[in-house]
Amino acid sequence: MAKLVEQYIDIAKKRNPGEPEFHQTIEEVLTSLEPVLEANPQYIEAGILERLIEPERMVTFRVPWVDDEGKVQVNRGFRVQFNSAIGPYKGGLRFAPSVYSGVVKFLGFEQIFKNSLTGLPIGGGKGGADFDPTGKSDAEIMRFCQSFMTELYRHIGPETDIPAGDLGVGAREIGYMFGQYKRLVNEYSGVLTGKGIPYGGLQGRTEATGYGIVFFAREMLAHFGETLENKTVAVSGFGNVAWGTVAKLNELGAKVITISGPDGYVYDEDGVSGEKIDYMLELRASGKNIVEPYAKKFKSAKFFKGEKPWGVKADLYIPCATQNEIHIEDAKKMVENGCRYLCEGANMPTTNEALQFLHDNKVVIGPSKAANAGGVACSCIEMGQNAGHTVFTPAQVYEQLEQIMINIHKQAAEASAKYGYDYDLVKGANIAGFLRVAEAMMAQGIV
Secondary structure (H helix, E strand, O other), X not given: OHHHHHHHHHHHHHHOOOOHHHHHHXXXXXXXXXXXXXXXXXXXXXXXXXXXXXXXXXEEEEEEEEOOXXXXXXXXXXXXXXXXXXXXXXXXXXXXXXXXXXXXXXHHHHHHHHHHHOOOOOEEEEEEEOOOOOOOOHHHHHHHHHHHHHHHHHHOEOOOEEEEOEOOEOHHHHHHHHHHHHHHHOOOOOOOOXXXXXXXXXXXXXXXXXXXXXXXXXXXXXXXXXXXXXXXXXXXXXXXXXXXXXXXXXXXXXXXEEEEEOOEEXXXXXXXXXXXXHHHHHHHHOOOOOOHHHHHHOOOEEEEEOOOHHHOOOOEEEOOOOOOOEOHHHHHHHHHOOOOEEEOOOOOOEOHHHHHHHHXXXXXXXXXXXXXXXXXHHHHHHHHHHHOOOOOOHHXXXXXXXXXXXXXXXXXXXXXXXXXXXXXXXXXHHHHHHHHHHHHHHHOOOO
C-alpha cells in the first residue's frame, strides 16, 4: 500500500512541478491514509485518490488596476475549486506577493479536509492574488479589489463558490469585493463571508479562528488530564488569528508570552493581556506589518529583530503567522525547552521534517486543518444566517463554534485510534476528513 501511495504522490509532483507547498500537503495527507486504503479497497478501484489530488477546476487571470500616481499595474489572480463532493466550494482569498499556483493549490487541498471535519456542507476551494496590500492607500486597494472581482464574479455564487478572507484580505477588502459583485450581478446574496456586520456579517467572526484554536488546544490538554490554567504559551503572528487566540487564552487562564511579525518577535514576561491585546489590533490597523512598537510601548517587553519565538521556553506553542514558519531547527529548540504541545493556528506552519521530529519526541500536535477550522465553520454559519435572512447573536455563534471544535477533536482522536495510530491528531484529522469526502465521491459516481 505504501508503494501505491507513493505513486499518487509522484503523479501529483509530476503534474505540478515547482510547487513545493502543494507537494508537501499531498505527501502529508496521503501517507496518513495507508491503513484506510487497505481497509477500503473500493476507494482505490473508484480512483478516489487520483481524482482527489486533481482540482475540479482552476482559473488564473490578470488583474489590471491604476495606482494613485495614475500608473497601470498588473497582478495575477487565482481561484482553485478543488472538491465539491460535500458542498459548494468554500475557502479564503489571500493577497500577498508569495501567492502563486502552488500556494493556492496547497491551501485549497487542505481546505477540503478542514471543511469536511466541521461536519458542515462545504467543499474545498481557495484563491487570491500576488498583490501586496501593505502600504497601499484605501483608494488603490478599492480599485484592485474591484478589478479582481470583475473577473472572479463569473466563477462564484452563493450556491457555487463562496470565498472569504485570508492573509491580506480583511473586512475592508471583503467590503470592496462584495460591493463590486453586487453591482455586477444585481443581486444581494451571501456570496462572500467575513462581511461587515451592517451588511450581513456574522457577529464573532473576527475572533472565531483564534477562539476555535484555543478550544481545540483545550481538548488536547484535557485528553491528558490537563487544563490551560497557568500554562505559558508562545504565539506567533499578531493579526486577527493571533489576536483571537491570545484573547481566549487569557480568558481560560493561560499566560501568553510572545507575539511576532515579519520584523521579529516580542517577548513579554508579564504576559500579553488587557490593553496589550487591544494594542495588537492597533498594530494590525497601522498597515506597517511590524511588532517592534509593542516593545517600545510596554516596558515589560523585549524585541528580538529578525527572529522567531520558537526558542522561548513555553508549555504550549501556537503558530498563527504563515506556512512553514517552524523548521527542523526550530523544532529542535522546542524539544530542548521541554515542549509537550504544539497547536497549529496558521495553515501548514510546520514543515514535514519538523513535524516528524516533534512526533518522534512525543510532542502532541494539533494539526491546522483541525485546529483552525473554527474560522471556516463560522463562515458557514454566516452563510446560513444570510440564507435564512436572520441574525445570530455572539453567544449563539460561540456556542456553535465550541461544539464544532469539540466534535472535530473527537473525530480526529477516534479515527486515529481506529486505524492504529493511537493518539495522533495529525493522522486522525486527515483520515476523518478524507472518509466523509470519499464516501460522498463514491455515492456521486465518476465525476
